[in-house]
Amino acid sequence: MSRLIGLYPxxxxxxxxxxxxxxLAARPPSLAGRLDxxxxxxxxxxxxxxxxxxxADRRPSTRVRLAGLxxxxxxxxxxxxxxxxxxxxxxxxxxxxxxxxxxVVLLMTVAALGATPAERARGVGVGILLAGLLxxxxxxxxxxxxxxxxxxxLLIVFGGLLTITTRRTGLSRGAQRAVVGVGFGLPFxxxxxxxxxxxxxxxxxxGVLLSLLWVYGVAWLIVGGVLxxxxxxxxxxxxxxxxxxxxxx
Amino acid sequence: xxxxxxxxxxxxxLWILVALGRGPAAAATLxxxxxxxxxxxxxxxxxxxxARLERSELIERSTTDRPPxxxxxxxxxxxxx
Numbered sequence: 001m002s003r004l005i006g007l008y009p010x011x012x013x014x015x016x017x018x019x020x021x022x023x024l025a026a027r028p029p030s031l032a033g034r035l036d037x038x039x040x041x042x043x044x045x046x047x048x049x050x051x052x053x054x055x056a057d058r059r060p061s062t063r064v065r066l067a068g069l070x071x072x073x074x075x076x077x078x079x080x081x082x083x084x085x086x087x088x089x090x091x092x093x094x095x096x097x098x099x100x101x102x103x104v105v106l107l108m109t110v111a112a113l114g115a116t117p118a119e120r121a122r123g124v125g126v127g128i129l130l131a132g133l134l135x136x137x138x139x140x141x142x143x144x145x146x147x148x149x150x151x152x153x154l155l156i157v158f159g160g161l162l163t164i165t166t167r168r169t170g171l172s173r174g175a176q177r178a179v180v181g182v183g184f185g186l187p188f189x190x191x192x193x194x195x196x197x198x199x200x201x202x203x204x205x206x207g208v209l210l211s212l213l214w215v216y217g218v219a220w221l222i223v224g225g226v227l228x229x230x231x232x233x234x235x236x237x238x239x240x241x242x243x244x245x246x247x248x249x
Numbered sequence: 250x251x252x253x254x255x256x257x258x259x260x261x262x263l264w265i266l267v268a269l270g271r272g273p274a275a276a277a278t279l280x281x282x283x284x285x286x287x288x289x290x291x292x293x294x295x296x297x298x299x300a301r302l303e304r305s306e307l308i309e310r311s312t313t314d315r316p317p318x319x320x321x322x323x324x325x326x327x328x329x330x
Contacts, residue, residue: 016300019277019296020292020293023277031292037291037292037293039293040293047253054271224309
């Protein structure tokens with residue numbers, strides 16, 4: 001149940017979490033009650049003005065909206081790539097995803113840079129550039145040497161970009177860990193293990209294994225959606241538990 | 250002040266106002282009353298309705314009571330116009 005409460009924005013939790021927990025303790029929720037909690041979290045994200053006066057007037061900056069758009073586009077393209085990969089694999093054919101892969105990395109880089117606060121953007125940009133250069137060096141290496149630099153850099157690039165972008169969403173720490181953990185920490189080790197020979201070589205693995213990679217795209221869709229809704233931009237930190245009409249009893 | 254649209258929260262909000270007509274109450278008491286008057290209602294829906302009523306300045310939430318108590322706000326024609 002704590003995980004569902006973690007879906008709510010920080011200021012909302014600061015104000016209502018204790019009451020919500022009391023209600024849930026008095027009567028553990030049914031499936032409908034759990035769906036009500038999820039719908040309530042969505043409602044809370046869509047209506048920050050209920051908790052934070054003036055929040056309705058705060059629109060996400062163009063920079064954050066672009067980051068959200070790039071994250072959603074990257075997620076959609078990733079899902080399309082993985083779907084194509086599963087289909088191609090099932091028919092025994094081969095396909096080249098080099099261009100699509102670089103476009104995905106580019107979109108996710110734009111999302112990470114756009115989501116990063118301006119004062120830290122330069123450092124993050126340099127880090128991404130270095131990783132990209134090393135990745136480029138890895139790409140031109142002979143095939144048998146590729147896994148040495150490419151695999152760790154894949155982890156750094158894909159995991160790092162998702163982590164950086166997720167930090168700007170304003171989701172709770174637990175929700176951020178869940179998005180990055182399930183979206184990246186689950187599927188990529190499986191793929192790396194497949195590349196290392198611990199699992200059948202990736203293109204010949206069953207669709208079920210490949211479909212694990214979909215969750216990475218779904219994670220980007222969630223992160224992008226939250227950024228487009230305003231994310232942390234409309235929710236000031238530190239959390240303010242003071243509401244619009246609170247009075248001393 | 251712009252009043253938030255009640256939408257799907259309108260019905261529980263109405264029953265909350267009816268319940269608070271009897272006097273201040275905590276969320277748990279309001280939940281029991283709304284369920285008795287209107288049937289099943291989710292905890293998040295109840296909190297959402299309370300937040301909207303509070304934002305509309307129709308009810309007030311105390312800061313000193315634990316759990317917080319809700320009560321009807323003092324009516325003011327100027328504030329509601």
